[in-house]
Amino acid sequence: MSLLILTYNPYKKAPIVSIKGQPVLLFNNKQSTLLEALEFKKLEVFSECRNGFCGACKTKINSGEVTYVTEPLVELADNECLPCCCVPETNIDLDMSHTPSPTLNLFDAIDKVKEPV
Numbered sequence: 585m586s587l588l589i590l591t592y593n594p595y596k597k598a599p600i601v602s603i604k605g606q607p608v609l610l611f612n613n614k615q616s617t618l619l620e621a622l623e624f625k626k627l628e629v630f631s632e633c634r635n636g637f638c639g640a641c642k643t644k645i646n647s648g649e650v651t652y653v654t655e656p657l658v659e660l661a662d663n664e665c666l667p668c669c670c671v672p673e674t675n676i677d678l679d680m681s682h683t684p685s686p687t688l689n690l691f692d693a694i695d696k697v698k699e700p701v
């Protein structure tokens with residue numbers, strides 16, 4: 585006999601996702617990540633790898649908490665998240681005033697690999 589532990593709570597409220605205090609969506613788990621939910625609402629979010637290793641989508645969290653569906657490989661401050669690999673755990677307010685990460689741009693990295701030595 586196996587033991588099944590259910591962690592899904594059908595009575596949990598869908599977290600409200602806001603940007604700079606303006607509510608933009610209810611996260612109802614129809615998309616697998618916060619990035620997909622923002623894009624579904626036609627919000628433009630800069631992203632590259634979409635898998636937590638480039639840092640392109642990194643944004644500041646003004647309030648709230650996220651849970652990662654994929655462990656991020658980018659160093660994050662306590663008040664930052666990667667929308668491409670997380671979901672909101674509580675109501676969340678994001679800053680989203682993003683400038684692309686100077687640490688790694690995939691296209692620059694590919695060009696460097698192609699450069700002759």
Ligand code: FES
Nearest residue numbers: 632634639641668
């Ligand atoms: S798009 Fe690369 S970490 Fe989010």
